[in-house]
Amino acid sequence: MNRPPNFCPQCGTPLQDAPKFGAVRRVCPNCDYVHFNDPKVAVVTFITQENRVLLVKRGVEPEEGQWALPAGYVDYGEDPRETAIRETYEETGLHIEIQSLFDVMFYRGHNAVIVIIYQANAIGGQLQAGDDAAEAKWFAPTELPELAFESSRAVIRKWLTQF
Ligand SMILES: [Zn+2]
Structure with missing residues (x-):
């Protein structure tokens, strides 16, 4: 840690x-x-298309086997927007375009994490799980799996209020 x-x-x-x-x-x-002792900064990417949300099944701990939004840590010297684009491509094979800043969250604890959440559009590529993701898939509101991480759950809760 x-x-x-x-x-x-x-x-x-x-x-x-x-x-x-x-x-x-x-x-x-x-x-x-x-x-x-600087905080860790993570980026979460919230991508929807035709009322479905893009989720990845985690292939590594923590929360292995659980679904979450594409996410990753910001590398030193990296623009968090680049992190979102890079991590989404690595985990899902899709190219995205950042649309807006969705939220910023903070999780206290032994490993203080600031989570930046971007809303983005898929603009190309081919859906294919990679890196530390075991699967990548679009989900409609009625077929959502159980989600790992409070940040993913919070985004999805907000998303569901519009239906
Ligand atoms: Zn010294």
Whole structure:
């Protein structure tokens, strides 16, 4: 998980806990390096077509075998919109175009995660599961499977209110 380092990534000296910039952080007594335990940022993509929503069946833990919206972590230096496009293509084989920002959610816990949810349109490609997805499929509101992750459930709840 998101464990702070024990040694300074700059000089290798064991880090110490010390108050710095308003919180207790790992600092290096040798070179003054300060470790910031940054939040993880995830992107979820909400794609609908003819009143159906695109879901992927997860092929890996956590929640292996459960269905969820296409999602993934933002790589360092990556625009979250690129993450949405990249992850959706990797998991479903579809090319998408970002339509709008749907929501931003925050999940507290040992691995603080900020989830950015985009609404997008499929503009090409061929539906085919890949990467860490075991299946990719369009679902009508009446045939929805049980969903993994609160972020996916929240999006689908909102989507269902329009029917
Ligand atoms: Zn150091």
